[in-house]
Amino acid sequence: MLKHLPAFGKSPVAKFIGSPPGYVGHEEGGQLTKKLRQCPNAVVLFDEVDKAHPDVLTIMLQLFDEGRLTDGKGKTIDCKDAIFIMTSNVASEEIAQHALQLRQEALEMSKKRLAENLGTDVHMSDKITISKQFKEKVIRPILKAHFRRDEFLGRINEIVYFLPFCHSELIQLVNKELNFWAKKAQARHNITLLWDREVMDVLADGYNLHYGARSIKHEVERRVVNQLAAAYEQDLLPRGCTLRIAVEAADKRLLKAPAAAPAPAAAPTLRLEIVEQGSKGRKLDIQAPLNPENVACFL
Known part of the structure; x- marks a missing residue:
């Protein structure tokens, strides 16, 4: 059972445990205490706890230390069997940059091993681990400076660090997003959607460190779905056709450029082509502009 509770806002403590006698909302009870009374062994998520009011952190100290909470009516709620999870973006920039550095070092080490062991099987792994020293x-000083309470951090059993996605993980995200739209195209318009590995590599390059998986979702919508919607609106998609997403032939050389080469001024272009029997594909002549509002038409 998962409960999502905002950890900040107007009258934060009253929202959590309920208003005291004589105050508006006393009979309603608190968002947190009411739910914990109903389900003492709940899994409770405090989203973006770094934005919580200091008074809320004080309440959480009692909660994490004693395993119980007193509501605005003076009743005690026992929640020792509950699991509390908190999310925070504090130190996310430092963690991300450190992880990127570790991945770069791991990549260079793998290349060195490949060069030293030509002809043998050398496994290249994307897995990295943040050291205890880091x-x-x-991280610890940044958390202490933000929350200003050693006792609060001391009551946290474990901290899980979410690192930026590696390339193989990004490929999985892209593939998942493309499959989502392929199923929609099949269900709504009987259109079969295909794509090459090169397409997934191009879309994975749209990953933004600060926006996480959302950036992949937006990249697929911007570069693929908008084209699908525009082609549909312009009556370029025969019902029951097979479409392939491909990289523009002139841009394929950009994908083969060595890692040390300077970044290209523009990303490789993606195109849609209709796959016909006995033909590699007929490129669709989609007229600009590709309006994001067209997506609603395709859906």
Whole structure:
């Protein structure tokens, strides 16, 4: 059972445990205490706890230390069996940059091993681990400076660090998003959607460190779905056709450029082509502009 509770806002403590006697909303009870009374063994999520009011953190100290909470009516709620999860973006920039550095070092080490062991099987892994030293020397001071309470951090059993996606994970995200739209195209318009591995690599390059998986979703919508919607609006898609998403032939050389080469001024262009029997594909002549509002037409 998962409960999502905002950890900030107007009258934050009253929202959590309920208003005291004589105040408006006393009979309603608190958002947190009411739910915990109904389900003492709930899983409770405090989203973006770094934005919580200091008085809320004080309430959480009692909650995490004693495993119980007193509401605005003076009743005690036992919640020792509940699990509390908190999310925070504090130190996310430092974690992301450190992870990127570790991945770059791991990549260089893998290349070195490949060069030294030509002809043998050398496994290249995307897996990295943040060291205990980095957590203690860099992350811990940032958390202490933000929350200003050692006792609050001391009551947290474990901190899980979410690192930026590696390339293989980004490919999985792109593939998942493309499959989502392929199913919609099949269900709504009987259109079969295909794509090459090169397309997934191009879309994965649209990953933005600060926006996470959302940036992949937006990249697929911007570069693929908008084209699908425009082609549909311009009556270029025969019902029951097979469409392939491909990289423009002139831009394929950009994908083969060595890692040390300077970044190209523009990303490779993606195109839609109709796959016909006995033909590689007929490129669709989609007229600009590709209006994002067209997506509603395709849906």
